Amino acid sequence: MRYTVALKLILICVLFFISNEIKASNYIDTDTAKVKTTDTLNNKKISIFSNKDKSWIFLNFGAAYNINYSDIALKYPDFTSFPIAIEYQHQGKWVGSFEYNIYLGNNVKTAGFFNNISNENGDIIDINGHPAVIRARLRGFSSRAYISRNFYPVQKFTKKHLALQIGIGGGYSQTYIEYQVDQGTVPQIEGNNITGYDKLAGGYQIAQRIRIQYFNFNAISCVLGFDFIQGVSHSLRPWDFGNNKADNASINEFTTGVHFGMIIPIRIDQKLRDQEYFMD
Numbered sequence: 675m676r677y678t679v680a681l682k683l684i685l686i687c688v689l690f691f692i693s694n695e696i697k698a699s700n701y702i703d704t705d706t707a708k709v710k711t712t713d714t715l716n717n718k719k720i721s722i723f724s725n726k727d728k729s730w731i732f733l734n735f736g737a738a739y740n741i742n743y744s745d746i747a748l749k750y751p752d753f754t755s756f757p758i759a760i761e762y763q764h765q766g767k768w769v770g771s772f773e774y775n776i777y778l779g780n781n782v783k784t785a786g787f788f789n790n791i792s793n794e795n796g797d798i799i800d801i802n803g804h805p806a807v808i809r810a811r812l813r814g815f816s817s818r819a820y821i822s823r824n825f826y827p828v829q830k831f832t833k834k835h836l837a838l839q840i841g842i843g844g845g846y847s848q849t850y851i852e853y854q855v856d857q858g859t860v861p862q863i864e865g866n867n868i869t870g871y872d873k874l875a876g877g878y879q880i881a882q883r884i885r886i887q888y889f890n891f892n893a894i895s896c897v898l899g900f901d902f903i904q905g906v907s908h909s910l911r912p913w914d915f916g917n918n919k920a921d922n923a924s925i926n927e928f929t930t931g932v933h934f935g936m937i938i939p940i941r942i943d944q945k946l947r948d949q950e951y952f953m954d
Contacts, residue, residue, distance in 0.1 A: 728766075729765055734759040737754065737757075737935070738754070738755045738934070740932075742929050749873065751783070752779065755776060756776045769822040770821055770822075771820045773845075777812060777815060777816070780812075784808075784810050788916055791916075798863070801859055801861065808860065811852045811853075811854065812850075815847065816847035818845030823839070824839050824887075825839075835890065836889075841882070842882050842883075843883070844878065845881070847879055847905060848910075849875055850874040853868065867915065869911055875909050875910060880904055883900065884899050884900050889937070898933070900932060901933055903929040903930075907927055908923075
């Protein structure tokens, strides 16, 4: 009788051990995000894969200092821009973005702009007979679309929080000169006359970018990088009043900018794709 009870206990222990072994054969490798299951009946291994990275939408805004070269530098040597962008990142790799920039600048060269309304000293005389005080400022905008690729050269240490982003894009820009004078004192460049002196121009651009982005997916992140822009613009005014001729010359635009911005995550796609099954 005692042997029968002992055999029953041994049998229960063996069954319990076998049950634990079967459960232990199913495990999750968290480092590779790979779920593995062992079918003990058919002795076949089934591997189940799921997405490693999610897709994000970001709002990106910041400021950039830009230096101009070629024809455009003869009017605007440098300027500041304030970009606002919306960016979609697919699983941390491919990036599509649309960016709108506001141009502001105080460094405007107006030499030769007022040849026909200035005296021998190059001064414009106001209605009081005095040299007019005129301030010229650059104003404008650009809108560009980009496609970029994220790389993670130090992924081992940063866990994909630090990315090197390289991209190309293209778009349209427009610039003009805003004059500030005492209202009503310089009618030569006020009212309808301003259209002959504001140098309104627009054209298409291509652009390249290299950026370093730091991602904190639970808070505001940041980006630092360089933009390289090449474009050709044309005057959008039919007549240049300052030189008394048609204004139809092409203007080459080459710009290098240093950009710093903040990144705000505004949506996360937490829906995983359908799982894929592979049989050995």
